[in-house]
Amino acid sequence: MLGHEPIEITKPWLTFFLMLGLVGVLPARTAFAHDAPAIASARLEFDASQAPKLCNDRATFRTLLDNWMDVNVWSPDADRRLVVRIRRSPMGGVLVDMTLVDAAGATMAEHHERYGAREECYKVLYESARAAARLLGAFEEPPPPEPWPQCPPLPPPPEPAPSPACPPCPKCPVSTPPPAVRRFDFGLGALLGMGATPMQWVGPLFSLGLVPSPRVPHLRIELDVAYALPASNAFRGDMIPVFGSLCFAPTALRLCGGVVTTFLPSEHDDGDTMLAMLAASLRLGAEFRIAGPVSLRTDAFALMPLGVAALGAQHSFAAGASAMAVWSFE
Incomplete structure (x- = not known):
């Protein structure tokens, strides 16, 4: 059953309905999400066996992650692997470790997060899914569009026809300055x-x-x-x-x-x-x-x-x- 609860479970039914509403709303927002650039295929390895019960929910994590990514990215035969580990910390909180590994096993990117003992599982899964989408490159700016092809230069305009010669202007009468005033x-x-x-x-x-x-x-x-x-x-x-x-x-x-x-x-x-x-x-x-x-x-x-x-x-x-x-x- 899908749901979430605080690490200290006090109101299970309230947590269940909140988690159910989150799962129902986020897919509806997919049409308004950021248009993700082309992302190389990967496969998901999710392990939350040592986490609180409601944090061990692969289906909810995958649904949240698909809100920012195309579902066709996931392939069981992909060379890249997204390894997600969620476990309870010795202090009572939750530790999240995510690593993106290539085909040779080298780490391409990683993310680590610590949550407090009172943090609810729906927020842990939401923040972890968003961080995983960032590791895969979902929030990178798309490449700029290719420039439009250059148009050939326009041919030079034809030279204007010579205008007819104007008749000579009449000479203006020479104005004589007034005589200086003898004061x-x-x-x-x-x-x-x-x-x-x-x-x-x-x-x-x-x-x-x-x-x-x-x-x-x-x-x-x-x-x-x-x-x-x-x-x-x-x-x-x-x-x-x-x-x-x-x-x-x-x-x-x-x-x-x-x-x-x-x-x-x-x-x-x-x-x-x-x-x-x-x-x-x-x-x-x-x-x-x-x-x-x-x-x-x-x-x-x-x-x-x-x-x-x-x-x-x-x-x-x-x-x-x-x-x-x-x-x-x-």
Whole structure:
């Protein structure tokens, strides 16, 4: 009768049903087991006469072993032998010795295992069968599949037909880089000024210009200083007008606005006191390029005095004109 029990037999009927269930389940799992590689034939020599009663079960051991191997491996005339010895140990446990022997009697592989006194026989047989299948080579990886035959190389593709010649591309117009922005300029010329009263002043004029940003080359800051002499003896003093202007010159035309500070002598006889008059200015002019960095600039301006009553600016400028030569540089 198939069955198993602990080495210390305490519940024989329970052990019997567990062993019976194990034998019934394992064959059902054979279809899902590892596909064993080709294994050389062998014959089984099983001896468990000195083992506990339920461990001496060759049929159960063979059924468990066939779960991982093909049944056609076993042959009574095979040269290889799988020798399985199960016996009780002096300490009350179970000793399992397995040896795979070739035709000459030489040991090809072996396995030894020791189980405790409380180990049940169904586990001893299961673990021993699994170890025996490993000795026979059931769990070795199958050899890699043969490579597919090499296909002959494809013939080279035909050379493409020559494409028709394209007409020559039209030449692109040569783009000339924009001229470099001249950020500074210096001017020298003459100023003609006219006052609110019928008086005129004439004198030299000096100018300095700056382009604050090359991104806006048409916007300039200019500082002009003149030394004006009266054209008649009606006014006894000279004047020094200082123009601070912001100019916009997108073309040859110029438009400027700013502030003028005019320094002139006092009308009192108690000394040479100088007065300063502040006025808003508006200039309109033109600048013509002559050659290279040299240009000719002409302006006409008008002034609106600020604080006339305080400074007595009736003798100062009200309008005027200027002409100068200008040198520009980067």
